[in-house]
Amino acid sequence: xxxxxxxxxxxxxxxIEAAARRLIASYGFAAVSMRQIAREVGLQAGALYNYVxxxxxxxxxxxxxxxxxxLEATQSLPQGTPQERLDAFVRFxxxxxxxxxxxxxxxxxxxxxxxxxxxxxVEALRQQYERTLEEILQAGRAEGCFDVNDIxxxxxxxxxxxxxxxTWFRQGGALSLSEVQELNCEMVRRMVTAxx
Amino acid sequence: xxxxxxxxxxxxxxxIEAAARRLIASYGFAAVSMRQIAREVGLQAGALYNYVxxxxxxxxxxxxxxxxxxLEATQSLPQGTPQERLDAFVRFxxxxxxxxxxxxxxxxxxxxxxxxxxxxxVEALRQQYERTLEEILQAGRAEGCFDVNDIxxxxxxxxxxxxxxxTWFRQGGALSLSEVQELNCEMVRRMVTAxx
DNA sequence: TTGGCAATTGAACGCAGGTTCAGTTAACTG
DNA sequence: CAGTTAACTGAACCTGCGTTCAATTGCCAA
Numbered sequence: 001x002x003x004x005x006x007x008x009x010x011x012x013x014x015x016i017e018a019a020a021r022r023l024i025a026s027y028g029f030a031a032v033s034m035r036q037i038a039r040e041v042g043l044q045a046g047a048l049y050n051y052v053x054x055x056x057x058x059x060x061x062x063x064x065x066x067x068x069x070x071l072e073a074t075q076s077l078p079q080g081t082p083q084e085r086l087d088a089f090v091r092f093x094x095x096x097x098x099x100x101x102x103x104x105x106x107x108x109x110x111x112x113x114x115x116x117x118x119x120x121x122v123e124a125l126r127q128q129y130e131r132t133l134e135e136i137l138q139a140g141r142a143e144g145c146f147d148v149n150d151i152x153x154x155x156x157x158x159x160x161x162x163x164x165x166x167t168w169f170r171q172g173g174a175l176s177l178s179e180v181q182e183l184n185c186e187m188v189r190r191m192v193t194a195x196x
Numbered sequence: 197x198x199x200x201x202x203x204x205x206x207x208x209x210x211x212i213e214a215a216a217r218r219l220i221a222s223y224g225f226a227a228v229s230m231r232q233i234a235r236e237v238g239l240q241a242g243a244l245y246n247y248v249x250x251x252x253x254x255x256x257x258x259x260x261x262x263x264x265x266x267l268e269a270t271q272s273l274p275q276g277t278p279q280e281r282l283d284a285f286v287r288f289x290x291x292x293x294x295x296x297x298x299x300x301x302x303x304x305x306x307x308x309x310x311x312x313x314x315x316x317x318v319e320a321l322r323q324q325y326e327r328t329l330e331e332i333l334q335a336g337r338a339e340g341c342f343d344v345n346d347i348x349x350x351x352x353x354x355x356x357x358x359x360x361x362x363t364w365f366r367q368g369g370a371l372s373l374s375e376v377q378e379l380n381c382e383m384v385r386r387m388v389t390a391x392x
Numbered sequence: 393t394t395g396g397c398a399a400t401t402g403a404a405c406g407c408a409g410g411t412t413c414a415g416t417t418a419a420c421t422g
Numbered sequence: 423c424a425g426t427t428a429a430c431t432g433a434a435c436c437t438g439c440g441t442t443c444a445a446t447t448g449c450c451a452a
Binding site: 002003004005006007008033034035045046049054055 | 408409410411412413415416417418419
């Protein structure tokens with residue numbers, strides 16, 4: 001056997017990425033083998049090496065393209081008052097986390113399986129994303145509509161809180177996505193508002 | 197060779213658990229081998245099986261004892277007004293997460309590497325811990341001092357937010373542990389307070 | 393001092409891992 | 423339709439995995 005009928009790199013490439021994404025999100029990078037990924041696509045393991053130099057690069061590529069896609073999507077965040085921008089960010093983050101749940105999960109769980117170089121690259125993009133929110137908080141404080149003690153800590157606190165949604169939210173549950181977005185908007189609004 | 201001088205099960209047992217905890221927290225359960233753990237303790241791999249029936253049980257034991265220790269520690273949480281209890285919980289959670297950082301990390305990262313039975317056991321303990329906070333929010337709402345929309349969602353949001361601290365906080369950084377505790381207390385206070 | 397128990401070794405088993413590559417076949421070009 | 427290129431197979435290489443177990447040795451009570 002050799003080249004199979006209907007085999008094109010433009011089709012096989014994305015199939016490999018999709019299979020890898022799904023399997024790694026389910027079982028973890030270390031627990032997933034190249035043979036498993038290949039089987040999912042309908043290939044022998046050796047064929048994967050026409051598309052990826054090695055297993056590590058496969059993980060790095062998944063994480064990097066995810067972060068790049070996410071950053072690109074932030075470009076469409078609306079302008080407006082800091083409060084409007086904050087609400088938009090909260091809804092955006094929750095929606096993105098839901099739509100790209102597998103990639104988001106991988107990006108948080110598999111950081112330690114990256115080589116130092118790949119880690120540094122992914123981490124830089126993550127910080128860039130964080131700065132999107134940081135900048136909103138800063139604008140709100142400058143305009144006097146937010147009361148924020150430590151901007152960096154609150155940025156991370158908000159993102160951690162919003163990420164938590166992914167661990168329990170499922171479509172078809174007690175709450176719809178937009179209800180969850182609204183509840184989180186409210187909590188975040190309170191966080192930036194002086195008590196009493 | 198055989199029994200080595202100064203070898204006692206009361207010493208070796210805890211050493212194995214400690215080594216496993218450290219290695220699994222660093223590299224992940226799937227990426228750590230029994231031989232690696234044995235080497236860390238100064239043993240051959242076979243000797244581990246005098247202490248643990250298999251690799252899976254080793255992970256399960258680490259996670260279960262951690263959750264039990266954590267739940268036991270909650271017994272010392274003080275009584276008082278809901279607000280006092282909430283503050284105490286926030287400080288407690290952050291302190292515990294810092295002191296038992298490795299175990300906490302494992303408990304969040306390695307859930308999917310548990311067998312269904314072990315998972316169910318750990319998950320039950322996790323929910324029990326969650327209920328500690330849930331109960332405080334309920335008490336505060338009943339007394340009218342908290343304004344909470346959805347108690348379950350806010351419980352998870354607060355815990356997710358507090359867990360986030362572990363990803364960046366290090367002793368010797370810009371903020372002390374008690375400063376971090378205080379900042380988070382303030383954010384949580386706002387979350388349970390009606391805005392405006 | 394001796395006999396039994398506790399603790400560990402070291403080798404082995406079978407299997408699966410990532411990766412390489414010569415060989416083979418499908419698809420396309422002219 | 424011939425020749426070239428693209429895509430994939432299948433087998434192999436070497437390494438390491440979890441686990442078992444007979445043999446060995448340190449420890450300790452009698």
